Amino acid sequence: MADKVLMKGNEAIAEAAIVAGCRHYFGYPITPQTEIAAYMAKRMPKIGGCFLQAESEIAAINMVYGVASTGLRVMTSSSSPGISLKGEGLSYLAGADLPSLVVNVQRGGPGLGGIQPSQSDYFQATKGGAHGDFHMIVLAPASVQEMADLTVHGFDLADKYRMTSMILADGTMGQMMEPVSLDLEVKPMPEKPWATTGTKLQRKHNITNSLSLDPEELEMLNFKRYERYKVIEENEVMYEEYMMEDAEICIAAFGIASRVAKNAITEARKMGIKVGLIRPITLWPFPTAPFKAAADKVHTFISVELSMGQMIEDVRLATECRRPVKLVNRAGGMIPSPEQILEAIKEANKNGGAN
Amino acid sequence: MTNEFLFAGFGGQGILFAGKLLAYKGLTDGKEVSWLPSYGPEMRGGTASCSIILSDTPVGSPIVSNPDILIAMNLPSLDKYEKTVKKGGMIFYDSSLISREVIRDDVKAFPIPATKMAEENGTPTLANMIIMGKVLKETDDFTEESVRAALTKVISAKRADMLDVNFGAIKLGYDF
Numbered sequence: 001m002a003d004k005v006l007m008k009g010n011e012a013i014a015e016a017a018i019v020a021g022c023r024h025y026f027g028y029p030i031t032p033q034t035e036i037a038a039y040m041a042k043r044m045p046k047i048g049g050c051f052l053q054a055e056s057e058i059a060a061i062n063m064v065y066g067v068a069s070t071g072l073r074v075m076t077s078s079s080s081p082g083i084s085l086k087g088e089g090l091s092y093l094a095g096a097d098l099p100s101l102v103v104n105v106q107r108g109g110p111g112l113g114g115i116q117p118s119q120s121d122y123f124q125a126t127k128g129g130a131h132g133d134f135h136m137i138v139l140a141p142a143s144v145q146e147m148a149d150l151t152v153h154g155f156d157l158a159d160k161y162r163m164t165s166m167i168l169a170d171g172t173m174g175q176m177m178e179p180v181s182l183d184l185e186v187k188p189m190p191e192k193p194w195a196t197t198g199t200k201l202q203r204k205h206n207i208t209n210s211l212s213l214d215p216e217e218l219e220m221l222n223f224k225r226y227e228r229y230k231v232i233e234e235n236e237v238m239y240e241e242y243m244m245e246d247a248e249i250c251i252a253a254f255g256i257a258s259r260v261a262k263n264a265i266t267e268a269r270k271m272g273i274k275v276g277l278i279r280p281i282t283l284w285p286f287p288t289a290p291f292k293a294a295a296d297k298v299h300t301f302i303s304v305e306l307s308m309g310q311m312i313e314d315v316r317l318a319t320e321c322r323r324p325v326k327l328v329n330r331a332g333g334m335i336p337s338p339e340q341i342l343e344a345i346k347e348a349n350k351n352g353g354a355n
Numbered sequence: 356m357t358n359e360f361l362f363a364g365f366g367g368q369g370i371l372f373a374g375k376l377l378a379y380k381g382l383t384d385g386k387e388v389s390w391l392p393s394y395g396p397e398m399r400g401g402t403a404s405c406s407i408i409l410s411d412t413p414v415g416s417p418i419v420s421n422p423d424i425l426i427a428m429n430l431p432s433l434d435k436y437e438k439t440v441k442k443g444g445m446i447f448y449d450s451s452l453i454s455r456e457v458i459r460d461d462v463k464a465f466p467i468p469a470t471k472m473a474e475e476n477g478t479p480t481l482a483n484m485i486i487m488g489k490v491l492k493e494t495d496d497f498t499e500e501s502v503r504a505a506l507t508k509v510i511s512a513k514r515a516d517m518l519d520v521n522f523g524a525i526k527l528g529y530d531f
Contacts, residue, residue: 006378006390006508032394115395176417177375177390179382262415335418 004179009147009169010035012180013077013103014043016148019184020155022073022101023049026060028082031115032171033105036077057082061089061102068098069208071195073155077103079171080121081112087130090164094134095210097194097225099158101151102136103167105174106306108333116333117171119255120307125168126284126314133222135229136164137236138283140254144178150281152184157236159190161228168283170306172256172335238281239290243269247276249348250294252315252325253304254280256335261304264341273349283311291318299353301325302344304336323353356411358494359419361436363404364428364449369483372509373426374405376487380495380505381409389417402431426490427453428469428483447490449482465489467531473524481524488528497529 007015014036017025025040037053044051054060060076067074078086083104093100106121108114125138137157139150147169154165196206212218240258243265244250253261258279268275278294280287294301301323303312309327316325328344330336362374371392378390391406406419425440427433427448433455440446442461450466457464467489469482476485491497502525503518510517 004382006375006382006388171394172391172417175392175394177378177388178414178417179388256416259414260416260418266415337420338416 004181006177007144007180008035008175008177009141009144010105010174011039012144012148012182013151013167013169014039015182016151016184017073017075017101017155018043018047018049019182020073020152020186021189022075022155023047024064024067024072024074025050026052026054026063026074026076027078028054028057028060030079030082032107032117032174033077033079033103035174036103036105057085058089061086061093064100064102065089065093065096065098065208068093068100069096069196071192071197073099073101073159073189075101075103077105079105079107079115080109080118083121083124083129090136091130091132091134092210093164094136094225095132095212096208097162098164098208099155099162100164101154101158101167102164103151103169106168106170108331114333115171117173117256117335118306118331118333119168119170119257120310120331121168122283122305122307122310125166126286129166134163134225135284136166137161137232137285138166138168139238140168140281140283141173142255142258142279142281144173144176144180146281147173148180148182148184152186156187157232159192161232162194163228168255170256171333233285236282237285237287237289239287240277240279240281241290242277242279244276244278244294246274247294248298249273249275249300249302249345250291250298251275251277251302251304251341251345252280252291252311253277254283254311257304257306260336260338261341263338264345267338267342268345268349271346273345275345275349280311286314286318288318291315292320295319295322299323300348300351302328302341302348304328304341306335307331358409358424359422360407360409360424360426361404361419361422361439362407362426362428363402363432363436364483366401366403368403368428369480370403370428371405373483373487374407375509376484376505377407377409377490379508380491380501381407383501383504383508386410387412387414389414391417391419404432424490424494426486428486429453430455433457445493447486447493449486465493467528469528472527472531476524476527478520478524481521484521484524485528485531488525489531490528491525492529
């Protein structure tokens, strides 16, 4: 095994992208993800890659569209307000069925908001991200190692399904350092016969385009895209179950919230309270099945979020509202404390699922 | 065993750097490690802090709100965080910049005039390493080998000449 190094989450994403074969990065600085761009600026010129600080987020995402059309691995990164600016481009990438990796290291919102960690772009990321019927694969790392692993995986999935993979992290995950191994397994990139690489007069022109004026044809494209989404929902769900074997209370949390929740679970277990965690790693596709199964065993769900309560809706949908789902949250850049979560666990334990 | 450190002071005092040294020492000693900086619009002269966790078991939340060990490099940091330290914990503070003493009697206090010592040593920017030397002495198995190994990781190869200087400062704090 290769030596572990200490790296910031943002740097781990950047290095993992390079390991995955990404040689094109386009971005525009914004806290708390700027280390990704800084790392790329340093590394790309040394390995024959392209780092370009675009004039805006909108320009950057359209540069991503350009490189993605040629079939090469490409990425951009930003934080919440910057991702909103990229919205149009994300929709165009979806409409043209182009693979790309987009990183959102979230900060508090709405508007320019603040610069401290947040998870309040959950709706934006998982319910489409911009206009039109489409999805992105949304990956939520909870450690610096996962920042690296899911970046490689995100490129794989993007190529496999010809769509955008989004890493949905937050300021804490981006800024913290942990030991990380960069000995990452990279699968060979699939053939991309659709790429616009020049016909050499040997084949018909490939065209990447998201404009389709014939409604019947456009409907068909939407139907086909959603068939692909169905395959993804069946095959690509990732989650972690923690102390769920005998759990009577189930916490739902992703990213940094799941780590704080684990501290609270440790304390609650010391008091004899049977509580566990389901941590979605893919936020889209959402791990519906484990939550549905858990609803047969636990009396209460607690959704822990750095937002006003967004994922809680997916937990309610997955469990078909058969059990109460409580919210433990902070917003605007604040992070729930283990004590706050522990209080909610104790309360749920006392009530035993009664509302 | 888990040790949670909070290291706080002015931006420019090398708070984050000293925290990194601690984290790397944990890593080279085979521990589970996390390092989380405060980040914000502040630059030199503003406040800076970082949370470091060294543990034998995987680290849950990387956020340290109740440290076992507080290292305060200025008065606002001591004022703000003294009450957050766990009972039985330790507070290290720079007594050349902080004129008051630790008020709590359920923690162990270690005053060390790190900034003054750094100036007298001709290395005015290394008060952080001097206080770190004292921290390592009181909290850790200090071996020259593992401290040097950690320093090699945090000091870039281009500035290798700084290695001995930093080690000297750490030793100064250790021997205080």
